[in-house]
Amino acid sequence: MTEHFTRWDSTEFLKTEEDIGHYLEACRDEAGDDPAFIAKALGRVAKARETLKTLDNQPSQSRTDTVR
Numbered sequence: 001m002t003e004h005f006t007r008w009d010s011t012e013f014l015k016t017e018e019d020i021g022h023y024l025e026a027c028r029d030e031a032g033d034d035p036a037f038i039a040k041a042l043g044r045v046a047k048a049r050e051t052l053k054t055l056d057n058q059p060s061q062s063r064t065d066t067v068r
Helices: 017-031 035-057 063-067
Strands: none
Touching: 017 035
């Protein structure tokens, strides 16, 4: 039996600044000595913040449509 996986996009779950703070704390705990891990996390946070900013300017558009 073949397993099928979907891509996980954590930015879909970063809907508030509080969510982003918790996410960064978890990433810091997981990263250990891996600066690339933190760099990727910061990139995801930037993407999430851009999405949030876009939604603030276009309240009629759903977040899912903006992320994809």
